[in-house]
Amino acid sequence: MAKLDFSPIADTTRRAEIVALLRRAILTGQLEPGQKLNELRISEQMRVSRAPLREAMRELVQEGILTSIPYAGTFVIEVTAKDIIDAYSLNQVLDEFAIERTWPLRDQRFFDELDRRHEAVKQATRAKDTTRQIETALQLHGLIYEWADNSVLLETWQRLTSRLQMYFALHQRARNEPVPAEDVHETYVALLKGKDMRAAQRHAREHIDLDFEELLAYARSLEKRI
Amino acid sequence: MAKLDFSPIADTTRRAEIVALLRRAILTGQLEPGQKLNELRISEQMRVSRAPLREAMRELVQEGILTSIPYAGTFVIEVTAKDIIDAYSLNQVLDEFAIERTWPLRDQRFFDELDRRHEAVKQATRAKDTTRQIETALQLHGLIYEWADNSVLLETWQRLTSRLQMYFALHQRARNEPVPAEDVHETYVALLKGKDMRAAQRHAREHIDLDFEELLAYARSLEKRI
DNA sequence: ACTTGTTAGATTGTCGACAATCTGATTGTC
């Protein structure tokens, strides 16, 4: 018997595809915060009935990027400065925990995957594909969560990621400057390969703080516009 | 204008009621882990069509207490020893964070609410209502999360709570011993009222460890039975 | 005996139509 591992086959329900489509539209900012999702219109555009669409929307509500008011509608969540602060402060705590758990489990496969994802970020940066840059950066960041061998932690991170990605996308969309060309993840990757866990944890915290300042400033500007 | 705060009116959709019913059935162990939820049967029992039932089930899947396999069915999640370990280790980290954030925000209203919830636990204990005891104990524990003024943290805790409650319920159901009569939360409440934050954090960690040992032993026994 | 094809039954996924509810415009009243 050959020892070939087959991966699970793709979800073949319309619902799953709708979830993916909607999530992408929200996280890239094509659907703006506060915007209402008209079921009839969307179902017609997707050539799908409202049943699977509604089920998909329930999933995204639980995922935290949509919000639903009975008989009124389902909306993309609004982004407040406080939301961003809250998400980031929790993210710091989780990062520390994830690094602690991943640390003893690092092996060659981990380092290889780390390099692979790092490379993906650099490529997206060179291509000036901001959406993909955000996506790959979060995937790079997510490796410590995938490696930490804690399914509940991973789920929590993935929920948080949805929001972070949305915040970043909004931020990128708002400022029309080009994306920073230098590689801010170089140190992060080096530290994860090194021997000083505390240093890695500290850097994760500081590095996040850096991006955070800029993002927060944007969030504040949003607040004032209302 | 009177400064009366009205609480949001109750959800009036069937879906919301179904979610509440199903969640309760799962968390109290009436629906056992691994059990399949037959849509037609349940919808007939509830005198409801399958549409709102299915939407409710999608929510609970995202909430993490159901799992769905396309064209096969939706099942109550299985509980493994590792799941419990994972949930608890994350809970420890979150507890520390929640206490840290809540600490400077404690006021008279906090202390009053703390006492109120503590009293509810004691009452459920006296009445030997194990289900309610678990529920109230988790509510007591959840106060630091509600008070921490971090919506993302609160959501995360609520998701985690669902599972913890399910684990505890399973545990309680398995052992037929009476529930401990002495009050294990006395010290916890006292420390939250005190001046030493570190001590409170330490106790939260240790206290949880205590219950955890017992719960874990049960989880291991589950593993072996398979 | 073991695999492979076939088929019937049950269950999930999807659809189109109807009922309940909300919104905002209109009318009528003071």
Add this chain to the structure above:
DNA sequence: GACAATCAGATTGTCGACAATCTAACAAGT
């Protein structure tokens, strides 16, 4: 003109029926 009552249109919530898919039992071939 301001305000309440009413109504029409649009949108969400729910239903019952049909289509797609899975499972398990059985038959047939090797």
